[in-house]
Amino acid sequence: MCIGDDRSCPEFEQHRAAFMAEMDHERRSFLKSAFVGAGGLSALGAGGLSLITPAMAEMAAAHQPAQKQHVHLSANDQTVHWGYFSKLLEPRARVRSGDYVTVETLTHHANDDAERMVEGDPGAESVYHWTKERKNVDRRGAGPMDASVYGRGAGEGMGVHIMTGPIYVEGAEPGDVLEVRILDVTPRPSANAQFKGKAFGSNAAAWWGFHYKDLVTEPKEREVVTIYEIDATGERNWARAVYNFRWVPQTDPFGVVHQTIDYPGVPVDHSTTSRNFDVLKNVRVPIRPHFGVIALAPSEADFVDSIPPGYFGGNMDNWRIGKGATMYYPVAVEGALVSMGDPHASQGDSELCGTAIECSLTGTFQLIVHKKADLAGTALEGLDYPMLETKDDWVVHGFTYRNYLEELGPQAQSEIYGKSSVDGALRDAFRKMRQFLMHAKGLTEDEAISLMSVGVDFGITQVVDGNWGVHAIIRKEIFAGETA
Amino acid sequence: MCIGDDRSCPEFEQHRAAFMAEMDHERRSFLKSAFVGAGGLSALGAGGLSLITPAMAEMAAAHQPAQKQHVHLSANDQTVHWGYFSKLLEPRARVRSGDYVTVETLTHHANDDAERMVEGDPGAESVYHWTKERKNVDRRGAGPMDASVYGRGAGEGMGVHIMTGPIYVEGAEPGDVLEVRILDVTPRPSANAQFKGKAFGSNAAAWWGFHYKDLVTEPKEREVVTIYEIDATGERNWARAVYNFRWVPQTDPFGVVHQTIDYPGVPVDHSTTSRNFDVLKNVRVPIRPHFGVIALAPSEADFVDSIPPGYFGGNMDNWRIGKGATMYYPVAVEGALVSMGDPHASQGDSELCGTAIECSLTGTFQLIVHKKADLAGTALEGLDYPMLETKDDWVVHGFTYRNYLEELGPQAQSEIYGKSSVDGALRDAFRKMRQFLMHAKGLTEDEAISLMSVGVDFGITQVVDGNWGVHAIIRKEIFAGETA
Numbered sequence: 001m002c003i004g005d006d007r008s009c010p011e012f013e014q015h016r017a018a019f020m021a022e023m024d025h026e027r028r029s030f031l032k033s034a035f036v037g038a039g040g041l042s043a044l045g046a047g048g049l050s051l052i053t054p055a056m057a058e059m060a061a062a063h064q065p066a067q068k069q070h071v072h073l074s075a076n077d078q079t080v081h082w083g084y085f086s087k088l089l090e091p092r093a094r095v096r097s098g099d100y101v102t103v104e105t106l107t108h109h110a111n112d113d114a115e116r117m118v119e120g121d122p123g124a125e126s127v128y129h130w131t132k133e134r135k136n137v138d139r140r141g142a143g144p145m146d147a148s149v150y151g152r153g154a155g156e157g158m159g160v161h162i163m164t165g166p167i168y169v170e171g172a173e174p175g176d177v178l179e180v181r182i183l184d185v186t187p188r189p190s191a192n193a194q195f196k197g198k199a200f201g202s203n204a205a206a207w208w209g210f211h212y213k214d215l216v217t218e219p220k221e222r223e224v225v226t227i228y229e230i231d232a233t234g235e236r237n238w239a240r241a242v243y244n245f246r247w248v249p250q251t252d253p254f255g256v257v258h259q260t261i262d263y264p265g266v267p268v269d270h271s272t273t274s275r276n277f278d279v280l281k282n283v284r285v286p287i288r289p290h291f292g293v294i295a296l297a298p299s300e301a302d303f304v305d306s307i308p309p310g311y312f313g314g315n316m317d318n319w320r321i322g323k324g325a326t327m328y329y330p331v332a333v334e335g336a337l338v339s340m341g342d343p344h345a346s347q348g349d350s351e352l353c354g355t356a357i358e359c360s361l362t363g364t365f366q367l368i369v370h371k372k373a374d375l376a377g378t379a380l381e382g383l384d385y386p387m388l389e390t391k392d393d394w395v396v397h398g399f400t401y402r403n404y405l406e407e408l409g410p411q412a413q414s415e416i417y418g419k420s421s422v423d424g425a426l427r428d429a430f431r432k433m434r435q436f437l438m439h440a441k442g443l444t445e446d447e448a449i450s451l452m453s454v455g456v457d458f459g460i461t462q463v464v465d466g467n468w469g470v471h472a473i474i475r476k477e478i479f480a481g482e483t484a
Numbered sequence: 485m486c487i488g489d490d491r492s493c494p495e496f497e498q499h500r501a502a503f504m505a506e507m508d509h510e511r512r513s514f515l516k517s518a519f520v521g522a523g524g525l526s527a528l529g530a531g532g533l534s535l536i537t538p539a540m541a542e543m544a545a546a547h548q549p550a551q552k553q554h555v556h557l558s559a560n561d562q563t564v565h566w567g568y569f570s571k572l573l574e575p576r577a578r579v580r581s582g583d584y585v586t587v588e589t590l591t592h593h594a595n596d597d598a599e600r601m602v603e604g605d606p607g608a609e610s611v612y613h614w615t616k617e618r619k620n621v622d623r624r625g626a627g628p629m630d631a632s633v634y635g636r637g638a639g640e641g642m643g644v645h646i647m648t649g650p651i652y653v654e655g656a657e658p659g660d661v662l663e664v665r666i667l668d669v670t671p672r673p674s675a676n677a678q679f680k681g682k683a684f685g686s687n688a689a690a691w692w693g694f695h696y697k698d699l700v701t702e703p704k705e706r707e708v709v710t711i712y713e714i715d716a717t718g719e720r721n722w723a724r725a726v727y728n729f730r731w732v733p734q735t736d737p738f739g740v741v742h743q744t745i746d747y748p749g750v751p752v753d754h755s756t757t758s759r760n761f762d763v764l765k766n767v768r769v770p771i772r773p774h775f776g777v778i779a780l781a782p783s784e785a786d787f788v789d790s791i792p793p794g795y796f797g798g799n800m801d802n803w804r805i806g807k808g809a810t811m812y813y814p815v816a817v818e819g820a821l822v823s824m825g826d827p828h829a830s831q832g833d834s835e836l837c838g839t840a841i842e843c844s845l846t847g848t849f850q851l852i853v854h855k856k857a858d859l860a861g862t863a864l865e866g867l868d869y870p871m872l873e874t875k876d877d878w879v880v881h882g883f884t885y886r887n888y889l890e891e892l893g894p895q896a897q898s899e900i901y902g903k904s905s906v907d908g909a910l911r912d913a914f915r916k917m918r919q920f921l922m923h924a925k926g927l928t929e930d931e932a933i934s935l936m937s938v939g940v941d942f943g944i945t946q947v948v949d950g951n952w953g954v955h956a957i958i959r960k961e962i963f964a965g966e967t968a
Contacts, residue, residue, distance in 0.1 A: 205933045210914060217929045226934040239938075244930060280931050282965035285939045346938050352914060353937035422906040426944060430694060430836060445701045446728060447764050449689045450710040453837035454723075454830050455769045459943040460910060460954065470944065481766035 049476045051328065051379045051389055051440065052179070059374040060179075063171055064098035071095055075104035075164050075360075076126040080341075082108070083141035083159030083264060085304045085314065087297040087333045091168035097369035102362060104188070105291065105343045106162045108264040109202035109358035112225050115270075116200040117360065120191035124360070127162060128265055130253045137162075140264050142303040142413065153256060157263035158413070159306035161293050161315065165339030167367070172336035175372035177380045178296060178329045180338065180365055185289045185323040187345065188360035189232035199232040201239070201345045201359025204247075206261045209354035210463045223247035223261055225268075226279065228357045230287060230345050238284035239345055239357055245273040285346050289361055290322035292342030299332040300405035301413070306341075308416050308467035311403050313386040317356070317462040318397065318471055319347045320390055328380060328387040331369075338367065349471075351462040379440035385432055394474050396436055398429025399467040416466045425470035429458060433472040441479065451478070533960045535812065535863045535873055535924065536663070543858040544663075547655055548582035555579055559588035559648050559844075560610040564825075566592070567625035567643030567748060569788045569798065571781040571817045575652035581853035586846060588672070589775065589827045590646045592748040593686035593842035596709050599754075600684040601844065604675035608844070611646060612749055614737045621646075624748050626787040626897065637740060641747035642897070643790035645777050645799065649823030651851070656820035659856035661864045662780060662813045664822065664849055669773045669807040671829065672844035673716035683716040685723070685829045685843025688731075690745045693838035694947045707731035707745055709752075710763065712841045714771060714829050722768035723829055723841055729757040769830050773845055774806035776826030783816040784889035785897070790825075792900050792951035795887050797870040801840070801946040802881065802955055803831045804874055812864060812871040815853075822851065833955075835946040863924035869916055878958050880920055882913025883951045900950045909954035913942060917956040925963065935962070 052060075071093050073079060079092045095101055106124055110117035118124045129136040135154075143149055143156025150156055172178055187199040203226045205211065212221055226244040230236075250258045252266045295314040298304050309315045313329050321327060329338075340363060347356030375381045385402070388395040401407050401424070404416045433456055437448035455478055461469030536544075555577050557563060563576045579585055590608055594601035602608045613620040619638075627633055627640025634640055656662055671683035687710045689695065696705055710728040714720075734742045736750045779798040782788050793800045797813050805811060813822075824847060831840030859865040869886070872879040885891050885908070888900045917940055921932035939962055945953030 203934050203938055205930065205937065209933075209937070210910070211918075211933050211936075214911070214915070215929060216918070224930045224934070226930075228938070241931075241934070244934070280927070280935065282963065283931075283935065284962055284965050285935070286959065286961065348937060348939050349941035349943060350910070351937055352940070352942070353933045355937065357938050422910055422944075426694070426834070426906055426947065427698070431698070434695075434700070443764070445699060446689065446708045446710075447725075447767075449693075449695050449837045450687050450708070450725070450728070451764065451767065451769070452695075453689065453693070453832060453835055453839065454687055454712070454841050455832050456836070457833035457943065458836070459833060459941065460906075463910065475770065477770065478768055479766065481768050 049479055051387070051394070053378070056370065056374070056378055060097065060368050060370050063369060063371060065096050068098050068100060069095065070100040070102070073101060073103045073164055073167070075106045075123045075162070077129065077136040080106070080127055080137060080162050080164050081339065082137050082139060082162050083155050083157065083306050084139070085163070085295050085297050085306060085312070085339065086302055087299060087337060088302055089166050089297070089337065091335065091337065092165055094168045094170065095367055096170045097367065100183070100364060100366050101167060102364045103164050103340045104362045105164050105341050106360045107201065107343055107358040108160050108162045109204060109355065110360065111265050111267045112202040112204065113200060113227050114267055115192060116190050116195055116227070120193070130265065130267065132253050135253070142305040150262070151256065152258070152263040153252065153254065160264040161306040161342040163293065163295070163306065163339040163341035166297060166337035167339070168335035168337060169367050169369055170335070172331045172369045173334055174299065174332055176331040177370040177375065177383050178331050178336045178338065179368040179370060180294060180327045180329065181368070182321065182323055182325050182363060182365055184364040186362050187230055187232045187289065188362060197232055199230040199359060200242070201228045201230060201357035202226070202355070203228060203353070203357050204261055204355045205353035206355065208464055210350070210352050228285065228345065230359060238286050240284060241280035243275045243277040244279045245275045248272050285357070288319040288322060288346045290319045290344050290347070291340055291361070291363060292317045292344050292356060294321065294327060294338065294340050296329050296331060297333045297337035298405060304405065305413050307465050308404055309399060309465060309469060310405060310467060311385050315342060315465050316386060316397055316469065317347065317351050317465060318388065318395070319344065320388060320395060324391060326389045328383060328389070330384050350460045351464050354464045381439070392476055394436065394476065396429060396432040396472050397461065398425045398427070398432055398470045398472065400424035400428070401467055402428050404467050420463070420466055420468045422460060422463060422468055422470060425468045426458060429470040429472045433474070533963055535871070535878070537862070540854065540858065540862055544581065544852050544854050547853060547855060549580050552582050552584060553579065554584040554586070557585060557587045557648055557651070559590045559607045561613065561620040563648055564590070564611055564621060565647050565823065566621050566623060567639055567641065567645060567790050568623070569647070569779050569781050569790060569796070569823065570786055571783060571821060572786055573650050573781070573821065575819065575821065576649055578652045578654065579851055580654045581851065584667070584848060584850050585651060586848045587648050587824045588846045589648050589825050590844045591685065591827055591842040592644050592646045593688060593839065594844065595749050595751045596686040596688065597684060597711050598751060599676060600674050600679055600711070604677070614749065614751065616737050619737070626789040634746070635740065636742070636747040637736065637738065644748040645790040645826040647777065647779070647790065647823035647825035650781060650821035651823070652819035652821060653851050653853055654819070656815045656853045657818055658783065658816055660815040661854040661859065661867050662815050662820045662822065663852040663854060664778060664811045664813065665852070666805065666807055666809050666847060666849055668848040670846050671714055671716045671773065672846060681715070681717050683714040683843060684726070685712045685714060685841035686710070686839070687712060687837070687841050688745055688839045689837035690839065692948055694834070694836050712769065712829065714843060722770050724768060725764035727759045727761040728763045729759045732756050769841070772803040772806060772830045774803045774828050774831070775824055775845070775847060776801045776828050776840060778805065778811060778822065778824050780813050780815060781817045781821035782889060788889065789897050791949050792888055793883060793949060793953060794889060794951060795869050799826060799949050800870060800881055800953065801831065801835050801949060802872065802879070803828065804872060804879060808875060810873045812867060812873070814868050834944045835948050838948045865923070876960055878920070878960065880913060880916040880956050881945065882909045882911070882916055882954045882956065884908035884912070885951055886912050888951050904947070904950055904952045906944060906947060906952055906954060909952045910942060913954040913956045917958070
């Protein structure tokens with residue numbers, strides 16, 4: 001029986017509405033809330049064009065159990081991996097195709113203001129716990145555990161994101177496509193009673209930002225962190241700045257001094273900083289809640305830096321990957337091993353200064369496996385890049401290197417940072433959009449190229465993640481004539 | 485008395501509505517029509533935030549005559565210059581600050597299908613007239629008249645756009661800012677009775693396109709022209725393809741053979757081509773009518789190639805420069821000498837294959853001079869780049885070189901083509917948006933950089949005009965708190 005998960009059911013919309021209504025008693029208020037951002041509501045609800053045809057939905061459903069389960073994955077020191085992806089990780093949850101999973105995600109910038117983003121929150125406290133004696137999550141990054149490269153700490157901060165997971169999806173095998181529907185996104189309220197009803201995020205204008213070597217005012221070079229406040233009740237659709245401070249060297253509990261923001265989760269001691277509360281007065285930043293990183297485990301290496309995005313998704317940093325959006329990823333390892341992290345309250349195309357409004361969020365997802373054998377002749381056949389579908393658009397993502405792990409050889413994970421280029425990412429986005437239009441929409445190359453010039457918009461996703469990103473957006477309505 | 489041109493008048497909106505209603509008897513139907521595109525209606529009508537404060541409007545009004553005139557500038561061989569800008573050109577019209585001008589513009593691709601876009605249209609026939617004996621508009625481009633470089637023809641096609649003008653704006657001097665309000669844009673219907681009610685445009689996937697050396701199907705390298713049809717009555721908000729053809733060598737009336745699309749206005753003899761009418765079936769391209777080129781005469785050189793954009797505007801190819809938008813340009817020479825051309829029915833961000841849907845349009849503009857002495861302390865003080873304002877957004881435009889004419893020395897006009905880069909254009913767009921936020925909005929550099937990362941979208945305007953473009957968009961609503 002369809003419980004809102006079978007698109008071919010004639011009463012799918014009603015069933016889905018009923019399911020969603022009971023799934024979470026808090027959900028109603030969030031549906032009404034402003035916490036949707038501009039990503040657009042539900043590729044599902046569009047009724048019209050979707051990459052998933054009724055026939056594809058039916059084939060996918062044949063691999064799903066009759067009863068769906070809804071798993072809740074909290075964020076704590078036992079359920080996260082920090083700064084890397086790995087096919088070797090023990091799954092933190094197991095689901096079957098079609099199941100729902102609610103995943104708590106924590107921003108790796110919470111310790112920029114622990115008072116607002118960590119204190120009183122058992123999950124965050126567990127992940128961030130770090131005293132002279134004990135560091136609950138020791139490895140942070142894909143680097144060596146003995147910090148023999150830079151001496152920053154275990155994992156060396158070669159990768160920074162707190163990832164919740166991985167989730168093992170039963171039946172997912174290399175060559176399959178994993179559909180990830182983002183059904184809901186909610187902010188994680190501050191657990192500090194002093195800040196009831198509010199959530200917070202941090203924006204770090206850091207040394208890896210596009211601006212860093214190109215400042216006009218003194219002192220050059222500086223790192224500046226701005227703390228933003230978000231309405232946790234979902235009434236207000238904009239964020240505002242609370243204060244900013246210039247980064248000054250911070251000594252971590254193990255005694256390492258961090259001159260710059262070079263290792264994630266270092267507690268900022270605000271007795272050493274100078275906080276400026278007169279910042280961005282009357283400025284309202286529209287919220288665009290989304291997940292900077294949704295990653296399937298790559299097959300190429302055992303430990304993969306979480307920063308550069310690739311065919312497996314990862315740190316794509318596209319603000320359109322929010323509530324109502326659906327992502328499609330090629331599966332590279334058995335079980336897919338999908339993790340979620342890097343939650344953002346808002347970001348602009350380019351993520352210019354190095355980060356977004358980094359803000360802990362909780363997402364509810366449905367995970368659906370499309371078996372390779374079922375995909376022949378469909379829009380998803382041979383999909384070898386991450387693909388985004390929203391209510392209105394299809395979006396492909398180009399990177400400076402399509403698969404840097406494979407293309408750059410054994411030193412790929414360090415070399416990628418020296419090869420960043422928007423020009424290269426545009427080249428890749430062009431090729432992927434052509435591939436999509438020729439393969440999924442059946443156009444000739446000449447048709448695809450003309451349409452790309454007159455009806456596709458290329459934008460700059462991010463220029464701060466090593467493997468820089470350009471996305472290409474095509475509106476679904478362009479193909480509305482097919483069904484008219 | 486305010487006739488809809490004085491923002492400080494309490495009844496401005498009504499007066500303007502009345503003025504507009506009588507200005508053109510055809511206007512009412514176009515206002516109701518779909519021919520607005522997605523650029524957004526009127527920066528004026530927003531009522532809220534505009535770069536022009538009431539005080540600035542008042543100062544500008546002090547330089548305007550009490551009675552406004554409305555000039556009509558047709559397109560014919562006496563009113564256009566083809567492929568270049570020049571401070572030496574004799575003005576084709578003279579207006580005073582605040583005056584209205586309706587300007588016919590012709591696409592330089594009309595001869596890709598003369599039957600649909602030239603025949604029976606006296607203006608187009610006059611501009612395109614080219615027989616063995618006579619070529620009405622000989623110079624096409626900023627190159628030598630004796631074609632001693634490539635032998636393509638007079639002007640060598642170093643610059644391609646048919647520009648209507650220039651218009652001399654009385655009182656405009658170097659250091660001032662010219663505000664160009666785009667009040668209306670209408671398609672130019674086919675004059676061929678066979679195609680009544682339709683307008684047409686051409687999209688050339690040409691050798692200067694981003695795709696050209698990167699094709700996957702044979703024969704490589706090929707140029708392909710697609711002819712699109714637009715509803716001239718304004719009922720339909722999308723264009724559709726009619727046919728495409730592969731470019732085959734064309735012999736112009738003077739006997740020069742054009743192996744590629746290397747000189748503008750070469751008549752295509754369709755007895756030599758093979759037209760494919762089975763193209764882009766059921767594909768609807770949303771229309772975004774706009775002017776690819778609005779240019780003020782640059783001061784640096786006598787003849788300037790119309791292709792690379794710069795501080796003077798020129799070939800910016802941003803589809804947001806349509807009805808309802810307002811542009812601000814720094815004035816470089818006395819009288820500003822503004823020309824309009826390169827009309828487009830639609831284009832995507834990047835203009836990937838080299839052209840948009842190149843389609844003749846007529847625009848109605850209001851031209852307003854803001855004197856340098858009046859701009860101290862305003863958002864337009866020291867403006868040294870072209871700035872776009874729409875109802876919802878402010879948009880700055882970065883180029884690979886901010887002012888290539890000055891930066892690249894005597895050979896600038898050829899060297900720019902070897903230096904194209906999106907990376908460079910992003911750098912310039914970042915710097916301009918920072919300049920805008922710090923100067924026009926009074927932010928500190930730290931505030932500006934944080935806001936750029938979390939609330940500004942960087943997109944790729946074009947990668948086919950030598951001096952490649954990146955635009956940065958900031959929503960006005962971000963500053964709505966100022967007035968709340």
